[in-house]
Amino acid sequence: MKSIPASGLQGGHGGHGGHGGHGGHGGHSDIDADVENTSSLNASALVSNRDGIAGTFDARALALRPFPGNRTVEDTSNLRLWSPDRRAQIFDFEVMSRIGFSRVDATEQFTVWHLWRPVAAGVPPLAEYKPLVQLKRPPDETYQYQTTIVAGYADLRADRMDEILAQIDGNETFFASILSLHPERHRWTFEIMDLVSRTAQFVEMRVKYALATRRPSEYSAQIQPMIQVPGHASTPSGHSTEAFAAAIVLIYLTSVNGNPVYSDQLFIVQLLRQAARIAINRQVAGLHFPVDTAVGAVLGMTLGSYLVRRMTAAGNFNAWSFDGTAYDRTLDFNWSDYYDTQNLRQTEIRNLRQDVVVQMANGNPVDLGEPSPILRWLWERASKEWT
DSSP states (O other), rough: OOOTTOOOOOOOHHTGGHHHHHHHHHGGGHHHHHHTTTTTHHHHHHHHHHHHHHOOOOOHHHHHOOOOOOOOOOOOOGGGGGHHHHHOOOOHHHTTTTEEEEOOTTTTTEEEEEBBBOOOOOOOOEEEEEEEEEEEEEOOHHHHHHHHHHHGGGHHHHHHHHHHHHHOOHHHHHHHHHHHHOOTHHHHHHHHHHHHHHHHHHHHHHHHHOOOOGGGGGGGGGGOOOOOSSSSSEEEEEEEEHHHHHHHHHHHEEEEEEEEHHHHHHHHHHHHHHHHEEEEHHHHHSSHHHHHHHHHHHHHHHHHHHHHHHHHSSEEOOOEEEETTTTTTOOOOOOOGGGTTTTTTEOOOEETTEEEEEEEGGOEEEESSOOHHHHHHHHHHGGGOOO
8 A cells, every 4th residue: 555645645646556547647646746846947948938028017007907806715616726636635634624533541442533513613613523433453362363364365366466466556447447437537536536545544544553453474474475564553454444435435426326327236246346355455465364354344434435425415424333352353354244235334243242343323323514515516526427
């Protein structure tokens, strides 16, 4: 998983996989950079060129001529005038400024929060944190036991090597293959996918830091990962988080206009199977445990649904929890245990009457509060690409 620059730009991540047209889309983050980093030759040429054609500055004509004035403040119609990389930073602020994180008392349990503000916000606005997802670290014995499962996956490395290498820096190439995504026809969809990826990484890295789990190769010298071990903790799997978040957003986005092709179960299942394959490939590579994939799936599905609710200006969202101490360490990951494709919702999982994955707030939706016109603007444009 390639790191995203601190500026929040997706350019380097956008080249992922050599996905023909989208390789160009990946370069969108350099649009402003190409203008602002004008070569010394061009800068010198522009100086001499102005000297040759501009003449004496006519201040009187400027004073007599009507001028347009500045544009309307806080108006989403201005977003289309911004370059994609700078627009992305606005989207990032809208999402990430409303996400918080904390530890539950002195436990190994942590909560990702949504910062709720009332629709009629005051100055300064009232605010209250509402739970988004709660994660409890699995016991050490789970990781020790699952090291054997990871070792078994090594037999698949030769068959999946190309996929694993192509997926190091992202997953859009593979989702694009299912949905025939094109950077010109689906430019707004790609901006949403980039936002999903950045949001997932923003959250997953904080969770990884908190849970502080070891990689499979730290449990056995025989794991010997086939690619460089990332320089951060194992749980949750970042690829699992990002892939399942993307799948959930795409399921809702492509079906929003009622096109029966994209509402078909075949498309929904293919998107989720793709997310699962991307996630499990990291187990094959020797980098993750099945429990990493499971936690990533819960986190990714929750974040994906949350982002859809934010972008569609919905009034509420569903918060979820994962209890690693109740998780059955003997099980490998199966995506269909975590998502109901018929009803388009996450699935509760219980193990011997213990809650492994359950909806929080006693199953009641959590109020989202003030909507974001900026995120709504992006969703409306992307949804028109799926008529």
